[in-house]
Amino acid sequence: xxxxxxxPLLFAGxxxxxxxxxxxxxxxxxxxxxxxxxxxxxxxxxxxxxxxxAVLFAxxxxxxxxxxxxxxxxxxxxxxxxxxGPQWFALRVxxxxxxxxxxxxxxxxxxxxxxxxxWAPRAVSLGAQPxxxxxxxxxxxxxxxQAGATVPSVVALDADSIMDVWQLKQRFPRWLPxxxxxxxxxxxLPLVDGGTYHVTINPLGGLIARPADAATAEKLxxxxx
Numbered sequence: 001x002x003x004x005x006x007x008p009l010l011f012a013g014x015x016x017x018x019x020x021x022x023x024x025x026x027x028x029x030x031x032x033x034x035x036x037x038x039x040x041x042x043x044x045x046x047x048x049x050x051x052x053x054a055v056l057f058a059x060x061x062x063x064x065x066x067x068x069x070x071x072x073x074x075x076x077x078x079x080x081x082x083x084x085g086p087q088w089f090a091l092r093v094x095x096x097x098x099x100x101x102x103x104x105x106x107x108x109x110x111x112x113x114x115x116x117x118x119w120a121p122r123a124v125s126l127g128a129q130p131x132x133x134x135x136x137x138x139x140x141x142x143x144x145x146q147a148g149a150t151v152p153s154v155v156a157l158d159a160d161s162i163m164d165v166w167q168l169k170q171r172f173p174r175w176l177p178x179x180x181x182x183x184x185x186x187x188x189l190p191l192v193d194g195g196t197y198h199v200t201i202n203p204l205g206g207l208i209a210r211p212a213d214a215a216t217a218e219k220l221x222x223x224x225x
Contacts (some may be wrong), residue, residue: 004198010057010060011057011058013053013057013222014053014054014055014056014058015054017051017054017057018050018051018054018151020050021047021050021053021054023207024045024046024047025042026039027043028043028044031043031066033076035097039086039111043112045146051190055138058199069149069192072165073202073203073208074096074098074201075096075198075199076095076114076132076134076197076199076201076207077093077094077096077134077198077199078093078094078196078197078198078212079091079092079093079110079112079195079196079197079199080092080094080196080197081110081191081192081193081196081197082193082194082212082223083191083192083193084104087106087107087108087141088104088105089104089105089106089107089110089139089193090102090103090104091103091104091110091137091192092103093112093157095134101137101155101157103137103153103155104153105138105139105142105191106139106150106153107138107139107152107153107191108139108140108141108142108143108191109140109141109142109188109190109191110137110138110139110140110188110191110197111137111139111140111187111188112134112136112137112139112155112186112187112188112199112209113134113135113136113137113138113185113186113207114132114133114134114184114185114186114201114207115132116131116132116185116205117132117179117182118179119178119179132185132201132205134158135156135157135184136154136155136156136157136217137154137155137157138152138154138155139152139153139154139191140152185201185205185206185207186207187199187207187208187209188209189209189211189220189225190220191223192216192219192220192222192223193219194215194216194219195211195215195216195219195220196211196212196213196215197210197212197216198210198211198212203216204214
């Protein structure tokens with residue numbers, strides 16, 4: 001289920017809070033010029049409250065942009081592979097929202113990574129569900145020596161936002177004590193010419209990769225997977 005429906009609500013809340021803050025600012029200025037200091041202080045306090053609310057709502061909207069709510073096993077992507085040369089493949093990644101990305105990677109296997117936000121137990125008890133965001137696609141080599149001597153192919157699938165709740169948690173862990181964001185998940189399968197793969201994510205935040213059709217399953221068996 002797409003989590004983006006909450007982002008416009010947060011931005012709308014930020015706009016409303018900003019408009020109320022503007023009204024409080026006008027009232028504060030009026031009371032100041034009228035030398036009504038107590039009324040000015042009262043309005044100024046409310047001005048500060050609504051400015052902070054506007055910043056909070058806007059910040060949460062930016063931080064959660066790109067994440068999706070995870071309530072059941074959900075589709076993440078469909079990948080199609082076409083071999084261009086030895087350990088060299090062109091991949092097309094189709095997402096559930098109809099968008100797609102194309103990339104070329106080197107290796108024997110592809111790997112898809114996602115960022116998963118899991119909430120602290122007290123937030124879970126209130127009904128909070130995990131969120132996920134697809135992060136990157138990369139190539140893997142089966143041979144560890146080759147992997148260590150070769151620059152990996154890495155393609156970003158979701159550009160970093162100006163503000164990201166994952167990054168906020170990493171940098172300022174004490175600010176978001178109800179979020180456990182120190183979690184990532186990955187899934188991988190061998191690259192075969194003409195292969196098609198489905199990737200899903202389960203409610204616990206784990207990515208699952210499967211062949212999308214019988215032909216791909218047979219090709220994976222042929223490479224001893």
